[in-house]
Amino acid sequence: MSLVLHVDAAAWRAHQDSVVAGDPGIVPVAKGNGYGFGLPRLAGEVRRLGLDRLAVGTAEEVALVRGSADEHGVRTGGAEHPGFPGDVVVLTPWRPGDAVAEAALADPGVITTLSRVEDVAAVAKAHPGARVILEALTSMRRYGMRPDEFEAAVAAAEGLEIVGWTIHLPMIGEHLGEATDLATTALSACTVPLWVSHLSPDDLDRLRQTFHVEVRHRVGTELWLGAHDALHYRASVQDVHDVTAAERVGYWQRRAGRRHHRLAIVSGGTANGVAMQAPTAAANGRQVVQTLANGVMEAGRMALSPYSAGGRKLFFAEPPHMQASLLWVPDSVDVGDELEVTMRATTATPDRTVVE
Missing domain, CATH: 3.20.20.10 (Alanine racemase)
Incomplete structure (x- = not known):
């Protein structure tokens, strides 16, 4: 995977x-x-x-x-x-x-x-x-x-x-x-x-x-x-666990929230460049607002991940591991599914590149 x-x-x-x-x-x-x-x-x-x-x-x-x-x-x-x-x-x-x-x-x-x-x-x-x-x-x-x-x-x-x-x-x-x-x-x-x-x-x-x-x-x-539509990063769902509210998960033993009841382990982590990014240039007002909003969410332990399911970004359960990430996912996500991943190409190191 x-x-x-x-x-x-x-x-x-x-x-x-x-x-x-x-x-x-x-x-x-x-x-x-x-x-x-x-x-x-x-x-x-x-x-x-x-x-x-x-x-x-x-x-x-x-x-x-x-x-x-x-x-x-x-x-x-x-x-x-x-x-x-x-x-x-x-x-x-x-x-x-x-x-x-x-x-x-x-x-x-x-x-x-x-x-x-x-x-x-x-x-x-x-x-x-x-x-x-x-x-x-x-x-x-x-x-x-x-x-x-x-x-x-x-x-x-x-x-x-x-x-x-x-x-x-x-x-x-x-x-x-x-x-x-x-x-x-x-x-x-x-x-x-x-x-x-x-x-x-x-x-x-x-x-x-x-x-x-x-x-x-x-x-x-x-x-x-430049050919944006020709490039797609995908990660596989390796495992899914049902958890209860306030149950501790991950390295850092964070408690699951009331809305979080399915924990997915997916391929891709820091070794692949997942969630790695350079400091923003904040070149316009929108970028400044986005940076502030992301900071507020992370301070509240609600960091959006680059993984998507059904067109919606998923939240990290905790910071990515070296070769896997823990995500809160909806009921529609199961083992073997592939998730789209938004990667910053200049920091990305995929496990494989498939030129089709």
Whole structure:
């Protein structure tokens, strides 16, 4: 009995094909948990799409998309794991002391991100000929060099192959002006392709019309998760117990309420990412109200679960266990039933993925 991700293969791949066809400079992103699918599977999809570039989050993930290791670092290879044969861009910038990132610099198929002038100089000295991409600091304020450092970075990169400037923008707001200003300064220092993220199709077109260099668009969420109706997480009901009001249940021995008389044990827990979520951005009034309401319910030990039966969310009896969850269910739920589960794909680790 498992938590399973069911994928409508035809609809999922049709969506991928549509996204790629509408974006000639696309660079697929496969990082972390592979958006719930796993990195090796996404690497195979990029290969199917016939693309020659793929971005990963960290240097450790290169082996996963190449098919030379699995998620546990065990070497694989062979016909079952052909992997992705094209260029792999590592998005997390190189830093001194990272042995895996250091080794990747010697791989001609890996493009390393550099975000500090001193790192550019260090890599140029130790690894002449390495392929690198230089990162500009945006209003994200995460990684990157200021515009007044661009020329120094290019000078320090003597002997390296600069394959582009990367501009990683925030997810909300209008940022075409910011991207244009950064690109203008960057291209005056070194004329190479621009690698951008989080720009609308119209803004991408404007950027391409403004600059006579290739503009490569990094895409993850929209490519892999945009076909919402093609993806369904389902969990099986493993057991059901009748309980009486005030009877204690679970690890934490909470008492059953007057309305709670059926306790179901279902597949899926913290190991699968059940009920795990990032702090809300609270970007609008509705999200603020939802956050407050959820907090009030949890304080009263009435936490809604991501499991649904008959189109209605079910309540947790207590926080999820590692591989199972305890839920209060209606009389219609019985052993062997499957429940729909709403999962945050970027934290989901299903027991199985079935591409149908």
